Amino acid sequence: MRGRGWGRRVRAEGVERSARAEGAAPRRAVAEGVAAHAAEGATPHEVAGPGPSTSETSAAEPCGAAPSAHEPSAHEPSAAHTPSSGDPSTPHPPGLARPAARFLGAHRRDLVFLALWSLLEAGQTWLLGYALARALDDGFLAGENTTGIGWLAVAGGSVAVAAYGTGRVYRCVAALVEPARDALVRRVVRRALDAPDDAAVSRLTHQVEIARDTLAGLILVLRSFVFTAIGALAGLFVLAPELLLVVAPPLAAGLVLFAATLRPLARSQERFLAADETVSAELGRAVGGLRDIRAAGAERRVAAAAAGPVDAERAAAESVARWAGVRVLSVSVGGRLPILLLLVTAPWLLRQGVSPGVLAGALVYLTQSLLPALQALMEGLGTTGSRLFVVLRRLLAEPAATPPVRVTAPPDPYAIGLSQVTFGYGPQAEPVLNGIDLEVPAGAHLAVVGPSGSGKSTLTALIAGLLAPGGGEVRALADRVLVPQEAYVFSGTVRENLAYLCPRPPADTEILAAAERIGSAELTHRMGGLDAQADPAALSAGERQLLALTRAYLAPARLVLLDEAASELDPAAELRAERAFRGRPDTTLVVVAHRAGAAARADLVLDLDTAAGRLTHQAGSGSARPSPPPANSTPAAASSASSAASSAPVPVVRSDPALPL
Numbered sequence: 001m002r003g004r005g006w007g008r009r010v011r012a013e014g015v016e017r018s019a020r021a022e023g024a025a026p027r028r029a030v031a032e033g034v035a036a037h038a039a040e041g042a043t044p045h046e047v048a049g050p051g052p053s054t055s056e057t058s059a060a061e062p063c064g065a066a067p068s069a070h071e072p073s074a075h076e077p078s079a080a081h082t083p084s085s086g087d088p089s090t091p092h093p094p095g096l097a098r099p100a101a102r103f104l105g106a107h108r109r110d111l112v113f114l115a116l117w118s119l120l121e122a123g124q125t126w127l128l129g130y131a132l133a134r135a136l137d138d139g140f141l142a143g144e145n146t147t148g149i150g151w152l153a154v155a156g157g158s159v160a161v162a163a164y165g166t167g168r169v170y171r172c173v174a175a176l177v178e179p180a181r182d183a184l185v186r187r188v189v190r191r192a193l194d195a196p197d198d199a200a201v202s203r204l205t206h207q208v209e210i211a212r213d214t215l216a217g218l219i220l221v222l223r224s225f226v227f228t229a230i231g232a233l234a235g236l237f238v239l240a241p242e243l244l245l246v247v248a249p250p251l252a253a254g255l256v257l258f259a260a261t262l263r264p265l266a267r268s269q270e271r272f273l274a275a276d277e278t279v280s281a282e283l284g285r286a287v288g289g290l291r292d293i294r295a296a297g298a299e300r301r302v303a304a305a306a307a308g309p310v311d312a313e314r315a316a317a318e319s320v321a322r323w324a325g326v327r328v329l330s331v332s333v334g335g336r337l338p339i340l341l342l343l344v345t346a347p348w349l350l351r352q353g354v355s356p357g358v359l360a361g362a363l364v365y366l367t368q369s370l371l372p373a374l375q376a377l378m379e380g381l382g383t384t385g386s387r388l389f390v391v392l393r394r395l396l397a398e399p400a401a402t403p404p405v406r407v408t409a410p411p412d413p414y415a416i417g418l419s420q421v422t423f424g425y426g427p428q429a430e431p432v433l434n435g436i437d438l439e440v441p442a443g444a445h446l447a448v449v450g451p452s453g454s455g456k457s458t459l460t461a462l463i464a465g466l467l468a469p470g471g472g473e474v475r476a477l478a479d480r481v482l483v484p485q486e487a488y489v490f491s492g493t494v495r496e497n498l499a500y501l502c503p504r505p506p507a508d509t510e511i512l513a514a515a516e517r518i519g520s521a522e523l524t525h526r527m528g529g530l531d532a533q534a535d536p537a538a539l540s541a542g543e544r545q546l547l548a549l550t551r552a553y554l555a556p557a558r559l560v561l562l563d564e565a566a567s568e569l570d571p572a573a574e575l576r577a578e579r580a581f582r583g584r585p586d587t588t589l590v591v592v593a594h595r596a597g598a599a600a601r602a603d604l605v606l607d608l609d610t611a612a613g614r615l616t617h618q619a620g621s622g623s624a625r626p627s628p629p630p631a632n633s634t635p636a637a638a639s640s641a642s643s644a645a646s647s648a649p650v651p652v653v654r655s656d657p658a659l660p661l
C-alpha cells in the first residue's frame with residue numbers, strides 16, 4: 001500500500017512547478033505534465049497567464065461624461081526591469097517613478113477631469129475670502145447691509161456648487177484607484193504563484209488594501225491642497241498683494257521642512273512593514289507547530305526566536321513616531337505661523353492701505369482653507385504617503401528568481417545519468433537518497449522498487465527536475481514527462497484533456513490510436529467521444545489514470561516517468577499501458593512499481609531497499625547488467641541489446657553497497 005503524506009507532498013510540489021511552467025492552461029492538469037518544462041523556468045508573464053481584459057481592469061465608473069477606455073497593460077504597475085537575484089525571500093524594491101508615470105499616463109483623461117472638477121473647489125475657496133472682504137468693506141462696514149448679505153449669499157451659493165464638484169471628484173478618484181488596486185492584486189497573486197512565501201496573504205489582504213486606501217486618500221489631499229492653495233493665494237493676491245509677503249515665506253518654510261521628513265519617515269515605515277511581515281511569518285510558523293513545540297519543550301527557544309523580530313518592529317514603530325513629531329512642527333510653521341504673522345503685521349498692513357475687510361478675508365483664507373488643507377496634506381503625505389510608498393515598493397518588488405533546477409542531458413547513449421546524488425527534505429533532515437549512481441541507456445525500461453518511504457517518488461522527481469539534488473549530479477533527457485499516481489482530469493473536452501501536453505493539436509486519429517494502445521479507447525467512447533465534456537468527478541481513479549497515461553503517451557517526451565501511474569488499474573490493464581509505452585518509438589521508460597510483475601518485466605531494476613539499510617540493484621528479466629545500446633538504437637534494439645548482453649560487465653545501475661541510506 002502506498003504511503004500517504006510526505007510522498008504526496010512531493011508530487012504536489014511537482015504539480016505546482018509544472019503548473020508554473022505551463023502558465024495559463026489548467027494548472028493541475030500538468031500533474032502529469034512535461035516535467036522538463038519545469039526545469040526550463042518560466043517568465044513571470046508566462047506564469048501569470050493571459051492578461052486582464054479591459055473590463056477586469058477597471059472596476060470603477062469613469063469620472064468624465066463618456067466612459068473612459070483603459071489600456072489594460074498600461075495600468076499595471078510593473079517592476080519587470082528590476083534585476084533579481086539572490087535570496088528568493090528578499091524582494092528587490094523597484095523604483096516607483098516609472099510605474100507611476102505609466103499609470104498616470106494611462107489615466108490622463110481621468111486626471112484632466114479630476115483637475116476640472118477640482119477647479120470648482122478652488123473657485124469656492126477664492127470666493128469665500130473675497131466675498132467676506134467685500135461683504136465687510138462694501139457692505140456692513142459701509143452701512144450697506146443688503147450688499148453685505150448679498151456677498152455672503154454668493155459665498156454660501158459657491159459652497160453648494162463646490163459640493164457638486166467634490167462629488168464628481170470622488171468618482172474620478174475611484175476611476176484612478178480601483179484599477180490600481182486590481183493591478184496590484186493581480187501582481188500579488190502572480191508573484192505568490194511564482195514564488196510562494198509566508199507573506200503572500202499579508203500582501204494580498206492587508207497591504208493591497210493599505211495601498212488602495214492610501215492612494216485614494218493621497219490623491220484627495222494632494223489635489224485638495226493644490227487647488228485650495230491656488231484659490232487662497234490667488235484670493236490673497238487679489239485682495240492685497242502685500243498679504244503674500246506675510247503668508248508665503250512661512251508657508252514655504254513649512255513645506256520645505258515637511259518635505260525633508262518624507263524620506264526618513266518612509267524608510268522607518270518600510271522597516272516597520274518588513275518587521276511586521278517577519279513577525280507574521282515567525283508567528284505563523286510557531287502557531288503551525290504549537291503541538292510539536294509543546295511536546296519538545298521548545299517554548300523558550302521559539303519565544304526567543306520571535307523576540308528579535310518583535311523588538312525590530314517596536315524600534316521601527318518608535319522611529320515612525322519620532323518623524324511624525326517633526327511633521328507636526330512643519331504644520332505649525334507652514335500653517336499657524338502665517339496666521340500669527342498676519343495678526344502681528346496687521347498695523348503695518350493697515351498702514352499700507354489694507355482694509356479691515358481685506359484683513360478679515362485673509363484670515364478666512366488662512367484659517368478656513370490653507371491651514372486645514374495643509375494639515376490634511378501633511379497628514380496625508382506624511383503618514384499615508386509614506387505608507388503608500390513603502391507598501392507599493394513591497395508590492396511591486398520582484399522576488400529574486402529561484403534558480404531553475406538544471407538537469408543537463410546525459411552523454412549518449414544514456415537517457416538518465418545520476419552521479420553521487422544525495423537528497424534530503426531540508427538541511428537538517430536525514431537524506432532520503434544518499435550517493436546514488438545510476439545510468440539508464442536510452443530506450444531501456446527501468447523499474448524502481450522499494451518499500452514505502454524508500455525514496456522512489458523522490459528519485460523520479462529528481463530525474464524529472466522537480467527537485468534539485470543536495471549533492472551530486474542529475475542528468476536526463478530534456479523531453480520528459482512524469483505521470484504521478486494521482487492523475488488529474490480537468491473540466492474540458494476529452495480531446496483537450498488528452499492533447500494537453502502536445503505542442504500542436506494532434507489529429508483525432510492519432511489521439512484515438514493512442515487511446516487504443518493505452519487501453520482508454522473504450523473509456524473515451526463511453527465518455528461521449530473526443531468532443532464530449534469530461535466530468536472529473538464522475539470518473540474513477542483508474543479511469544483518470546487511463547486518461548493521464550494516454551495524455552503522456554501523446555506527449556512528445558522521450559523519457560517517460562510513471563510514478564505508480566497505473567496503481568488503480570487491474571494487472572492486465574497496467575500491463576497493456578506499460579507495453580504501449582515500451583512499444584512507443586524512441587522511449588525510455590521508468591516505472592515506479594508496486595507490483596512484483598512490473599519489476600519482473602523491466603530491463604533494469606533499481607531496488608531502493610532501506611530495510612536492508614543499503615541501496616541494492618538487480619537486473620530485470622534475468623539480466624544482471626545489460627550493456628548500453630548503441631547510440632542510435634531504437635527502443636527495441638535497446639531492450640534486445642539489454643537482454644542479449646546479460647553477461648556483459650557494464651554496470652548500468654550502480655551504488656556503493658556500503659553506503660547506508
Ligand SMILES: Nc1ncnc2c1ncn2[C@@H]1O[C@H](COP(=O)(O)OP(=O)(O)OP(=O)(O)O)[C@@H](O)[C@H]1O
Nearest residue numbers: 002003006007009010425452453454455456457458
Ligand atoms: N515533501 C516532503 N517533505 C519532507 N519529507 C518528505 C517529503 N516527501 C517525501 N518525504 C519523505 O521522504 C521519504 C521518501 O518519500 P518518497 O515518497 O520518495 O518514498 P516512496 O518510496 O515513493 O514512498 P511511497 O511508495 O510510499 O510513495 C519518506 O520518508 C517521506 O516521508
